[in-house]
Amino acid sequence: MPAAVKHDGDDPPPRRTKVSSKNQVTLPVAALAAAHVKSGDILQVEVEGDGVLRLVRYRDPRLDLLEEIAGSMPGLAELTNLEELRNEWER
Structure with a gap:
């Protein structure tokens, strides 16, 4: 909120x-x-x-590149929640 x-x-x-x-x-x-x-x-x-x-x-350019690659592969983007992975790395 x-x-x-x-x-x-x-x-x-x-x-x-x-x-x-x-x-x-x-x-x-x-x-x-x-x-x-x-x-x-x-x-x-x-x-x-x-x-x-x-x-x-x-913005980490490596993560941006990974997100771009994952987004270009059909089905992979739906299976991989990159934002959730980023949050896990920060813990």
């Missing part, structure tokens, strides 16, 4: 967060929704300059 976005008025919600003492941040729900990032996605951190970080969804 998606979390409700909390903000007042007609203005878009602020997309700010604070770095904790453990170097952790909470990403605003509105920003995640706008970027189509969901729970479980892996994000790569890129440094673009002083005070500028960029988060990019990471």
Whole structure:
């Protein structure tokens, strides 16, 4: 169930967060929704300059290739749930 976005008025919600003492941040729900990032996605951190970080969804090219190959073989895609296998590998 998606979390409700909390903000007042007609203005878009602020997309700010604070770095904790453990170097952790909470990403605003509105920003995640706008970027189509969901729970479980892996994000790569890129440094673009002083005070500028960029988060990019990471995709393993090997898994993409495997998914493409499995999808090109009739019947194999239905027998192989690659998303489930990916989740098992992450455990």
